[in-house]
Amino acid sequence: AGLGQDAGQATVERADHQQRRQGQHVEDQERQRATFLAYHDPLTTLPNRRQLLEHLTEAIKDAKRTSRKVGLLLMDLDHFARINDTLGHDTGDRIIQEISQRLQTVVRPEQTLARFSGDEFVIVLPDPPGPESVRQLANEIANQINIPITLGKQDIHLTTSIGIALYPQDGQDPETLLQYADQALFSAKESGRDQISMSTTVLQEQSKRRFQLS
Numbered sequence: 001a002g003l004g005q006d007a008g009q010a011t012v013e014r015a016d017h018q019q020r021r022q023g024q025h026v027e028d029q030e031r032q033r034a035t036f037l038a039y040h041d042p043l044t045t046l047p048n049r050r051q052l053l054e055h056l057t058e059a060i061k062d063a064k065r066t067s068r069k070v071g072l073l074l075m076d077l078d079h080f081a082r083i084n085d086t087l088g089h090d091t092g093d094r095i096i097q098e099i100s101q102r103l104q105t106v107v108r109p110e111q112t113l114a115r116f117s118g119d120e121f122v123i124v125l126p127d128p129p130g131p132e133s134v135r136q137l138a139n140e141i142a143n144q145i146n147i148p149i150t151l152g153k154q155d156i157h158l159t160t161s162i163g164i165a166l167y168p169q170d171g172q173d174p175e176t177l178l179q180y181a182d183q184a185l186f187s188a189k190e191s192g193r194d195q196i197s198m199s200t201t202v203l204q205e206q207s208k209r210r211f212q213l214s
Helices: 002-039 049-066 080-087 089-106 131-146 174-190 201-213
Strands: 070-077 112-117 120-126 149-151 154-156 160-167 196-198
Touching: 002 049, 049 070, 049 112, 049 120, 049 160, 049 174, 070 131, 070 174, 080 089, 089 112, 089 120, 089 131, 089 149, 120 131, 131 160, 131 196, 160 174, 174 196
Parallel strands: 160 196
Antiparallel strands: 070 120, 070 160, 112 120, 149 154
């Protein structure tokens, strides 16, 4: 009877140990997922706003130390709200996923592509050769967005508006750069959408006046 009890107790202990290990594994997975979601967008798995700001801050620090530039490109999908309203949010999500995959094909490894919010994406370009290279990337992105997306039997045609700001001439910190990239994006939309606009002194003055009036 003693041997049987010892064997039974050993079996229970092994089962308890295995259960604890499984529980620890689940906890580790949950922690890893929480860490991932803190820095990534769950729909596209791209860096989120938090990670973008960290990368942009580091890019500016590096550029400041080496007297180089940083390009910031802010884009969104024209009339995307109509797609959500007419085709539903599930279709809208599938389109966002497709767009994120296309954007990843044109973004270089040293650049940061992030989903900023909704249908807005941001790209950070460390040390671009000049404004022309940033505009060239914007043109590549626009061309990718213009390719119809086929969902079932339906072809969905999209365009994008893009705003560009550059460090150091447009701003010395992430918040200012994003503000003027957003102003350039607004200008692109005001010009009829499906446009690329670069931040300029005129746009910055308009932005300041709007801020003062609001």
